[in-house]
Amino acid sequence: MEWKQSTVTIESSGGKSILITDQIIAACPDLRTIQVGILHLFLRHTSASLTINENADADVRRDLDMALHHIVPDRLNFRHTMEGRDDMPAHVKSSLMGVSLQIPVSEGRLMLGTWQGIYLCEHRSLGHSREIVCTLYGQT
Amino acid sequence: MEWKQSTVTIESSGGKSILITDQIIAACPDLRTIQVGILHLFLRHTSASLTINENADADVRRDLDMALHHIVPDRLNFRHTMEGRDDMPAHVKSSLMGVSLQIPVSEGRLMLGTWQGIYLCEHRSLGHSREIVCTLYGQT
C-alpha cells in the first residue's frame, strides 16, 4: 500500500474551463507504479471547481461556462457582493460542480473513458493561481 | 487491506434516471468481506451521471429528470451541436451531477441510508451502454 501526496498550482483563465489532464498526470509521476488504486484531486478554493467532461471540442468548455452563467445569473439578489458581482455566482457554481474528484487507477493509468478529461473551471471573472492537492493511493 | 476492481456495463434508458443499487451490489461480491472500507463507483462517460437519491417512488426519478430539463434547457445557444441538440445539455447535466460516488462500507454492507439508492442518469435522448468502474477497498 502506497500513499503519495503533492500539490500542483495551475493558473486559471477568468470565467473559463480549461483542460488540465496532462498537467495532473505530470504532477503524479508515481501513478505508473500503482496497480489498483485511486487518484484523489482536491481544489483548495471556493470560487472555482473541478469536473470531468468531454476532452476533444473546445466548444464544450465554452458551452458549459455559458450554461453555468444561465443557471446562476449574476442578476440574482445577492448580499455577498463586497468582492464584486462575480463573486457570489462563483461560490454557487463551485458548490454545484464540486471541488474534488476521485479517478480509479489500474495498471499505472487513470481509468478515464475515451472522451473524459479533467477540467479546472474558473468561476471568477479574472484568472487566479489555483492549488490542487493530489493524493494517490493503492497497491504497487 | 484489500483492493478489488471490476467494470460493470449497464444499459441506460434514454433521458431517464434508473435505480442500479442491486446491479452494483451484485457486481461487487467481495463487499461482504470488507469490515471497514469504501466502494468507489466511476462512470466512464460525459453525457450521463451517477447520483444517490430516493429509492422508493419512481416519480422522484421522473421529477428529477424533469427538473434537470428545466435547469439546463435545450434552447440555450449551444455551439457544440454536431451530435444533436440533446448532446450539450447532457454534458452540462453530467458535470452538475457528477460521474463518481463513494459509499462507506461497514461489516460487509453499503452504509446507504434507508431511503438512499444509486441512480444511473442518462442525459442523452437515447439509451446507451454505460461502463462503471467499481473499486472496493478496505479492511477484511
Next chain:
Amino acid sequence: MEWKQSTVTIESSGGKSILITDQIIAACPDLRTIQVGILHLFLRHTSASLTINENADADVRRDLDMALHHIVPDRLNFRHTMEGRDDMPAHVKSSLMGVSLQIPVSEGRLMLGTWQGIYLCEHRSLGHSREIVCTLYGQT
C-alpha cells in the same frame, strides 16, 4: 494503514446551510494520528447535502440557499408531492450538490484551503436530525 469509522448526528436548520467543520473535526479525534490520508464524509439522506464553501461570511450561506431556490423553483410541475411541496425540490438540490465529500489529510490536519468550510445544507423547510458517516483512512 489505519481505518476509523464513526457516525455523527447533526441537527439541521430548515431551508438553511450551516457550517459544520468544527463538529466534524471533533467527531474524528484520530485525525491527528494520520500523516497522509483521506477523510470521507457521507450524508445518509436524500433531501439535504454536504458541500464545501466559504467559511467567513454568513451571507454566502444565505445567498447559496437563495440561489438554489432560484435554480430549483418549488413551482415546477412535480408529481412527488405527498410529503409536501418542499420535498421534491429538496431531492433535486441534494443530487445537484451531492451527499459525500473527500478531504485530503496531511500531518494530522484536514488540507482545507484558508476560506473553505464544510456545509450541511438542509433542503427541506424544517430542520431534521442528519446522520453523517465519517470514514478516516491513511498512514499513521
